[in-house]
Amino acid sequence: MHKNELKSLVDDITRQFHIPGEIIDITPFGQGLINDTFKVSTENSQHTNYILQKINRNVFSQPRLIIDNIRITLEHINKKHSDSDKLVFPKLCATKAGEFFAVDQDQQIWRMLEFIENTIAYETITSTSLAEEVGHTLGHFHCLTHDLNPEKLNDILPHFHITPSYYREYCAALKSHSTVKTENDKRFLFCQNFIESRKMTIDILEKAKAAGDLSIRIIHGDPKLNNILFDKTSNKAKSIIDLDTIKPGLVHYDLGDCIRSCCNPGGENPKKASDISFDFIQAKSLLGGYLEQARRFMSATDITFIPDAIRLLPIELGIRFFTDYLVGNKYFKTQYAEQNLERAQAQFLLAADIEKKLPKLKQLLSQL
């Protein structure tokens, strides 16, 4: 879509929402790989900034159900939440027609949230106290939601964070892909061999779930570092955002995902392979903060599976990136054709480093 067309569409959609004050600016916002996000600034004494998002229909085929999930979860949290709890959650804004989403001429769904002021999101962790704060925040979120009956939520993405289902999609993509010319590429072969040699271990959490060793609770689904907002003044976590993927699932996927995103100084798009490593010290702090909260609901068996989850999540995301590369980059936003291949390689390198540190990690968990 042309820039001016997009601007006029976003302007129109914004005006469908009931937000007081005159709109003074609308700009693209954030680093998300799925939805299109904008920051809307207004001149208004109560609330000045909002987040407007177009929900990606290729990923979320039933966006209305997401909005229900968010509302059910926040209602539950708000019932338990006392003033002393420091987390605030972005509120959904209503349209002038009284709905929590607007529909554009292409039947795309848009929603508006209040912007949480005076906050900052980080792309990398710079201190152990920040890592501990991240862990504490995720643990607190899980404490707030662990007693919400998972059956009350819609499973908006039934295969999301079910590692074996990503493996099946990968196998199908490998058979039919058309990226043949890159098959001799070292990165391609590395990814393919990496998955092949780990395929026996990828159902570890799902097997434990099926055996009744791990139970289904509520998961955030996407607790990566830049989805946690920190207060600019105190540097304490103030919010956990991007609630689209809230669904019934194993909290282990959340914890593993949070650690893979926080404890790798190279990030998801490293400049060179040697930038990638598993930062054990940061992981130790993050886990300490997490368990301080999560111990209230986690069983001893839950804790035993944490190292497996930490190892599994970069493998899962690597498989997702590699599969998307094979099918022609349809799911994750990319800036160039081989970005998903490089992202996959980065996740597998991280997983390989985690594997080296796994005995230390298991020992740590037995002491925490």
Ligand code: GN1
């Ligand atoms: C996607 O859109 P974003 O950046 O919040 C993805 C996550 C991945 C993440 C990797 C619905 O999240 O699962 O971990 O990219 N979200 C979805 O950066 O697939």
Ligand code: MG
């Ligand atoms: Mg997301």
